[in-house]
Amino acid sequence: MHILVTNDDGVHAPGLLALVQVMRQCGRVSIVAPDRNWSGRGHVKTLERPLRVHEVQLADGTPAYASDGAPSDCVALAVMGFLREPVDLVVSGINPMANLGHDVTYSGTVTAVMESIIWHIPGIAFSLDAGKHGHETVDYSAAARVARLITRMTLQRGLPKGVFLNVNIPYLPAEMLQGIQLTRQGLRVYRDRLDERQDPRGRAYYWIGGDSPTGVPEDGTDVGAMASGHVSVTPLQMDLTAYHVMPGLQEWGWSQLEVIPRPKALQGLAEIVSQER
Amino acid sequence: MHILVTNDDGVHAPGLLALVQVMRQCGRVSIVAPDRNWSGRGHVKTLERPLRVHEVQLADGTPAYASDGAPSDCVALAVMGFLREPVDLVVSGINPMANLGHDVTYSGTVTAVMESIIWHIPGIAFSLDAGKHGHETVDYSAAARVARLITRMTLQRGLPKGVFLNVNIPYLPAEMLQGIQLTRQGLRVYRDRLDERQDPRGRAYYWIGGDSPTGVPEDGTDVGAMASGHVSVTPLQMDLTAYHVMPGLQEWGWSQLEVIPRPKALQGLAEIVSQER
Numbered sequence: 001m002h003i004l005v006t007n008d009d010g011v012h013a014p015g016l017l018a019l020v021q022v023m024r025q026c027g028r029v030s031i032v033a034p035d036r037n038w039s040g041r042g043h044v045k046t047l048e049r050p051l052r053v054h055e056v057q058l059a060d061g062t063p064a065y066a067s068d069g070a071p072s073d074c075v076a077l078a079v080m081g082f083l084r085e086p087v088d089l090v091v092s093g094i095n096p097m098a099n100l101g102h103d104v105t106y107s108g109t110v111t112a113v114m115e116s117i118i119w120h121i122p123g124i125a126f127s128l129d130a131g132k133h134g135h136e137t138v139d140y141s142a143a144a145r146v147a148r149l150i151t152r153m154t155l156q157r158g159l160p161k162g163v164f165l166n167v168n169i170p171y172l173p174a175e176m177l178q179g180i181q182l183t184r185q186g187l188r189v190y191r192d193r194l195d196e197r198q199d200p201r202g203r204a205y206y207w208i209g210g211d212s213p214t215g216v217p218e219d220g221t222d223v224g225a226m227a228s229g230h231v232s233v234t235p236l237q238m239d240l241t242a243y244h245v246m247p248g249l250q251e252w253g254w255s256q257l258e259v260i261p262r263p264k265a266l267q268g269l270a271e272i273v274s275q276e277r
Numbered sequence: 278m279h280i281l282v283t284n285d286d287g288v289h290a291p292g293l294l295a296l297v298q299v300m301r302q303c304g305r306v307s308i309v310a311p312d313r314n315w316s317g318r319g320h321v322k323t324l325e326r327p328l329r330v331h332e333v334q335l336a337d338g339t340p341a342y343a344s345d346g347a348p349s350d351c352v353a354l355a356v357m358g359f360l361r362e363p364v365d366l367v368v369s370g371i372n373p374m375a376n377l378g379h380d381v382t383y384s385g386t387v388t389a390v391m392e393s394i395i396w397h398i399p400g401i402a403f404s405l406d407a408g409k410h411g412h413e414t415v416d417y418s419a420a421a422r423v424a425r426l427i428t429r430m431t432l433q434r435g436l437p438k439g440v441f442l443n444v445n446i447p448y449l450p451a452e453m454l455q456g457i458q459l460t461r462q463g464l465r466v467y468r469d470r471l472d473e474r475q476d477p478r479g480r481a482y483y484w485i486g487g488d489s490p491t492g493v494p495e496d497g498t499d500v501g502a503m504a505s506g507h508v509s510v511t512p513l514q515m516d517l518t519a520y521h522v523m524p525g526l527q528e529w530g531w532s533q534l535e536v537i538p539r540p541k542a543l544q545g546l547a548e549i550v551s552q553e554r
Contacts, residue, residue, distance in 0.1 A: 042319025042349075043382040050474070050482040072319075077483060080471035102395050102515055105320040105382055118379050118467065157529055160522040180531040184518040190395065194357035197327070205327040206354060235526055237519040238379055241461040242512040245437040249512055252434055254457040 001027030001155055004087045004116075006074045008038045008095065008108025011066040015094035017058050018140035019126060022148040023091060026155060030087070031064035032078040034071055034108075039097075043111035044070035051077060071112035079119045090116035091151060093126030096138045098168045100222045101188030101215055104236065113164045117238060122159040124151060129226050130171040131212070142174040146231050150180075160235075168222055168232040178229040185234055186221025189214045278304030278432055281364045281393075283351045285315045285372065285385025288343040292371035294335050295417035296403060299425040300368060303432060307360050308341035309351040311385075316374075320388035321347035328354060348389035356396045367393035368428060370403030373415045375445045377499045378465030378492055381513065390441045394515060399436040401428060406503050407448040408489070419451035423508050427457075437512075445499055445509040455506040462511055463498025466491045 003023050007016045011033035023029045032053070051069040058064055065082075067074050071092065079087050095109040104110045113123035128143040146169050154165065166185075170177065193210035215223035225232035280300050284293040288310035300306045309330070328346040335341055342359075344351050348369065356364050372386040381387045390400035405420040423446050431442065443462075447454065470487035492500035502509035 037325070040322045040324055042321050042347075042388060044319050045317045045383050045469075045485060047317055047485055048314070050484045052480075052482055070319075073485070076469065076485060077471065080469060080485070082471060082483065104517060105388065105391055105515065106322050111319060111382065114382055153529055160519070160525060163519045163522050182523060182526055182529075182531045184520070184523075185516050192322075192353065192357060194354065194359060203329075205329055206359065207327045208322060208324055208350070208353060208357070233526075233531060235519040235522050236517040237522075238382065238517070239462050240381055240513040240515070240517065242437070242440045242514040243461070245440050245512050245514075246459060246461075248437060249459055249510075252430055252459075254459045254510060 001088045002085055003027045003029050004075065004078050004083070004090045005029055005031045006033045006071050006090065006092050006112050008034065008071045008092070008112065010034050010037050011056055011064055012058070014138065015096055015128070015140055017060060018144040019091060019094050019147055020058065020062055021060070022144045023151065025148060026151045027088070030078065030083050031058070031062065032067060032074040032082065033064065034074060035066035035068055038070050038108040040106050041070060041108055042106055043114055044072050045076065046070065046073045053077065053082065071108040072115035075112050075115040075119070079116070079121060087121055089151070089155065090121055090123035091126065091147070092123065094140050094143050094147065095127040096130045097127065098129035098226060099125065099127040099166060100168060100226065101186045103188055104166060104185065110166055114238060117162060117164050122154065123164040124154060124167060125165070126167045126169070128169050128171055142172065142177065143169040145174055146177070150233065163235050163237050166222070166234040166236050168226060170226055170229050170231070172229055176229065177231060179231070181225045181230040181232055183220060183222045183225050183232045183234045185236070186218055186223035187216040188223070189216065278365045279362055280304045280306050281352065281355050281360070281367045282306055282308045283310045283348050283367065283369050283389050285311065285348045285389065287311050287314050288333055288341055289335070291415065292373055292405070292417055294337060295421040296368060296371050296424055297335065297339055298337070299421045300428065302425060303428050304365070307355065308335070308339065309344060309355040309359065310341065311348055311351060312343035312345055315347050315385040317383050318347060318385055319383055320391055321349050322353065323347065323350045330354065330359065348385040349392035352389050352392040352396070356393070356398060364398055366428070366432065367398055367400035368403065368424070369400065371417050371420050371424060372404040373407045374404065375406035375503060376402065376404040376443060377445060377503065378463045380465055381443060381462065387443055391515060394439060394441050399431065400441040401431060401444060402442070403444050403446070405446050405448055419449065419454065420446040422451055423454070427510065440512050440514050443499070443511040443513050445503060447503050447506050447508070449506055453506065454508060457508040457510060458502045460497060460499045460502050460509045460511045462513070463495055463500035464493040465500070466493065
């Protein structure tokens with residue numbers, strides 16, 4: 001098994017090292033990760049500039065590659081041939097902040113794994129709900145053991161096609177974890193506030209400020225699992241279609257235009273468009 | 278109705294101007310858009326630096342705000358209070374390239390509208406499938422009329438909570454459009470290839486190259502609608518949970534740990550974790 005490890009905090013983040021050390025017990029490990037922090041910067045495909053890659057060493061001497069692209073670029077680079085051998089699994093993390101609910105489209109940790117799914121490679125995102133603890137002082141040992149356990153299960157069982165796992169781990173000693181829950185994506189509650197300031201030249205600038213997000217700790221959700229001390233395993237996929245509203249939206253009458261035979265359909269839309277003028 | 282217009286090609290893109298001109302017929306319009314191109318750079322929340330906003334004029338003299346943030350930052354700024362009045366609808370576009378299938382998490386056009394949904398404001402992303410035509414020479418007139426029609430319907434009917442529309446419009450004269458289809462998200466086929474080059478100093482750099490994406494033109498999907506000359510209206514939401522695989526994944530045995538009473542659960546997980554050492 002050839003496992004690609006990446007993250008969004010940068011190649012020298014202690015959470016990546018913790019993940020690499022346990023992944024080495026699950027398979028052969030390659031590392032391609034950003035050379036800087038990419039948190040909260042979403043699913044990226046860098047097309048307008050070339051990417052650089054340079055060799056680095058992790059704190060334990062492990063050789064790794066650092067790229068000036070986003071986490072998703074690192075995955076794309078690796079699987080498009082920068083790594084000479086095929087990748088069997090992509091793991092991302094361990095992020096020191098949880099990625100729950102609506103966080104998933106913002107998160108570099110999660111969008112790296114979205115990229116792996118687009119390349120038809122299974123993936124797992126690992127995040128630790130260490131909240132206000134400083135990045136450098138976080139203890140990743142329990143989370144790393146959980147990551148190893150879930151990775152082994154995933155390699156053994158195989159993920160369904162097009163599905164990846166978003167794993168969040170409460171910040172507790174291993175013996176205090178309440179178990180593992182298969183969850184659905186819950187609801188984040190963002191508390192961002194606009195913080196307007198003036199620079200020394202009297203011109204305005206704006207911080208996205210406010211308090212850290214909370215969430216609705218509903219049973220069966222990722223947010224709920226964190227609240228009850230459970231490891232959360234959420235299977236995610238890339239189809240965002242709101243199937244449940246399609247019958248209601250059909251009543252808006254698009255389908256009328258859709259089913260009219262071609263000459264009439266042409267007329268139909270042209271008429272509406274000209275009425276709208 | 279107060280309509281916020283944004284895009285991912287930058288405030289001076291002709292597709293934004295075309296959208297603004299028809300939105301003015303649907304309500305009062307404010308414009309907050311990026312000061313540069315943000316294509317393919319995903320759902321962003323800029324927290325590590327402040328954002329600047331400056332006043333600009335569109336080519337027709339319309340006043341607008343340009344920010345150095347991402348499209349999603351522009352929406353966040355606007356609705357967090359930079360615009361003094363509440364926003365009733367966010368529209369994004371008109372993008373000169375289609376946003377189909379897996380494009381939606383990369384797309385600045387679409388992720389701007391994701392941001393509006395997170396702020397509980399309905400939104401619509403508009404993209405024109407103009408493909409290889411240059412940005413500057415694209416004719417947005419038919420697409421703008423379609424955008425007006427769909428926006429009017431949306432304002433009249435109201436979107437279900439948490440749902441936004443991803444609209445793609447074939448690049449055809451209005452009278453050649455075959456109608457409007459309510460669709461599901463289809464499958465994109467990316468054809469990216471790694472293009473390794475050497476700089477004048479002999480160091481490697483990497484372009485994400487290859488051909489433009491195609492897709493699986495299945496009936497009922499956004500990709501299929503483009504292939505048959507139909508306007509595609511896809512209702513999207515932010516829950517990526519792969520509900521269909523949850524019964525299968527439950528059999529992996531997470532639930533066993535989940536249902537064990539607390540002292541035993543502790544022991545259960547601790548045992549597995551220590552076996553894994």
